Structures are given as structure tokens and as C-alpha cells.
Amino acid sequence: MSVNSCIKLYISVLCTWSVLTTTIASGSEHSVPYKGHLPQPELQGHSAHTDSGHGQGSVYIPWQAIDQTCLAFVEAMARSAANFVECSVRHARPLHFCQSCIDDYVHVQSAYKAIAEDDIKDSTGSTCKDVLLSRDRIQVVKKTWSFVDDMWSKGYCSSCFSSYKDVNGTVEKESSHGAHEFEILFQEVASCVSNVTGGGISPYNHTSKGGALVCTKCLDSYNKLNKHYAHIEHETHNHVCVDLVDAMNYTRIMWSDQFHCTVKSRDLIPVICLTVFFSLLPIVFYIGSKIHGVKQERKIIKQKRLNSSS
Numbered sequence: 001m002s003v004n005s006c007i008k009l010y011i012s013v014l015c016t017w018s019v020l021t022t023t024i025a026s027g028s029e030h031s032v033p034y035k036g037h038l039p040q041p042e043l044q045g046h047s048a049h050t051d052s053g054h055g056q057g058s059v060y061i062p063w064q065a066i067d068q069t070c071l072a073f074v075e076a077m078a079r080s081a082a083n084f085v086e087c088s089v090r091h092a093r094p095l096h097f098c099q100s101c102i103d104d105y106v107h108v109q110s111a112y113k114a115i116a117e118d119d120i121k122d123s124t125g126s127t128c129k130d131v132l133l134s135r136d137r138i139q140v141v142k143k144t145w146s147f148v149d150d151m152w153s154k155g156y157c158s159s160c161f162s163s164y165k166d167v168n169g170t171v172e173k174e175s176s177h178g179a180h181e182f183e184i185l186f187q188e189v190a191s192c193v194s195n196v197t198g199g200g201i202s203p204y205n206h207t208s209k210g211g212a213l214v215c216t217k218c219l220d221s222y223n224k225l226n227k228h229y230a231h232i233e234h235e236t237h238n239h240v241c242v243d244l245v246d247a248m249n250y251t252r253i254m255w256s257d258q259f260h261c262t263v264k265s266r267d268l269i270p271v272i273c274l275t276v277f278f279s280l281l282p283i284v285f286y287i288g289s290k291i292h293g294v295k296q297e298r299k300i301i302k303q304k305r306l307n308s309s310s
Helices: 003-026 068-090 102-116 128-133 140-154 177-197 211-217 219-236 242-258 268-309
Strands: 045-052 055-062 161-167 170-175
Touching (some): 068 140, 102 128, 102 140, 102 170, 177 211, 219 242
Antiparallel strands (some): 045 055, 161 170
16 A cells, blocks of 8 residues: 555544544434445444443444535545645655645645535534534644644745645646746756766765866856845745755755855955954054153153253
8 A cells, every 4th residue: 555545544534533523522313324335334323331330331322424525525635635745755855845745735725625614504504614623622624734734834835936726626826936036046056066076966966076166167156046045035034935945055065065165255354354453453552552651751751851950
């Protein structure tokens, strides 16, 4: 059984258990016929034997199945959530899950939205929203969506896109201008490094072959990428899409640690000048004080001689 199948089965079982525990908590004694593919049980309830301090007895546990509409919601949610989790894990390193898993995220979002906005009541007067989201303590469906959305939000994945939406099951998306330009500049740096060394930008590429040539031939491309990334940080208030953050980190590690390239920043020149200036101030002050003291001493001696001669 594949990883995807296991995840789907796990989430489906959790969602189904969420529905079953709803009826147990409410204590309803009315059984609703199941409209799915499972055979209808002959008994309308299940007797569980208990052993209390006053003797043996039985507790009647009524089973209530969800209707076909709610079942379709559960299956869609389970399938899309499983796909998103699998996609995220597969693109965890190098981290590129925002741009790779956008379709799966939007499908989970659409599936949860369909449940949350459902207002069609069944024969008992309940909606799928009531049954799946608010009738048990665990709230599997709601927590599944919270997990998916939390991962997406913490990665600031939305900043990678200017827009994305589900149109009849097809995800229409458009990369943000900053992310699109970053990909172009990143590929320029990667191509330059590959042409010089024979390897690309990767955490698994540890070669330092051609380091001196990389520092000279790829300097312009690297500076452009760095400048554009700083621009993205400013525009997004440091809420940069995690795909871009990871790519930039690898590039900087490669540039400094792997090829030992250094970039002289013009911003350091004023800092160095000020440091030298303030370092010399005590010396200048000491020399000035010494010269001034000697002049004062000579003036006093001369004044004394004039007074004595008069």
C-alpha cells in the first residue's frame, strides 16, 4: 500500500469516527438508514455489556450513519488532505512545497469550505456542517484543516502568489511578480555556477572546483539576486515565501562557505571611517592637551620673571 493510500485511509477513518461519536454523545435513539455502500445492519443498535458495582447490564448504543452528501464531503476532505501532506513531505528538502503543493492546498481549502458553508438539512434537521464540525470533542475535520492551513500560513506561502482560486476543480494560480523575478535570477546564478563547476546550487553539491572563477564570473548575477531578495523582504515586511527563503539561504551558503567568495559592501566604508575617527580622538585630545599645557606653563614662568624684575 502506498504512502498516499495509507494517509487517505487514516484520515477517512478519523473523519468517520468523528461522526459516530456525535451520536453517542447526543444519546439519540433514532436510527437513520445508511445510504452508502455498506450493508445495513439488521439491528438498529448495538448492545455493549458492562459490569457495574450493582451487577451486569447492557448499554444501548444507537448508530447513526451520515447521508450521501456528507459522505462525499468527508471523502473529498480526506483525499485532498492526504495529497497535501504527501506533497509537503516529498518537497521538504530542498524546501519547495509552496509552489509545488498549491493545487493540493486549494483543494483542501475548497473541501473544508464546502463543509463549513453547507446549509442543507437532512431528515433530522441537521446539516453536514453540524454533523462534521461541531458535535464531538476531537473535531477531526476542523483540526485537519487547521493543520494544513497552519503549515501554509507559517511558510508565508501566499506571498509566492498574486492570486489563486479553485474554478470547478481546476486551480488557477499566478505567481507574484517578486517570486517570478526571483526564480529567473536564481536560475541565472544556478546556470552560471553549473557552467563553471559542472554542478548546480544544492545542499548536496560540496564541490569547490572553480571557486575563484565563480566569484568573478557569477558575481553580477549573485548581486542582482541578493538585491532583489532584499527588495522582497522590504515589500513583504520580512514575510517572505519560505521557498524563496530556502533557495536564498542555499545560495548564500554556497557563495560564502563553499566557494569562499566575499562581497565588499559599500556600506562598510562609512563605518570604517567613523571607527578610525573615534579611535584617534583620544590620541588627538591627549596631544592637544599636552601642547596646551606646555604653553600655559611657559606663560606662567614668563609672567613670574616680569613681576620679579619690576
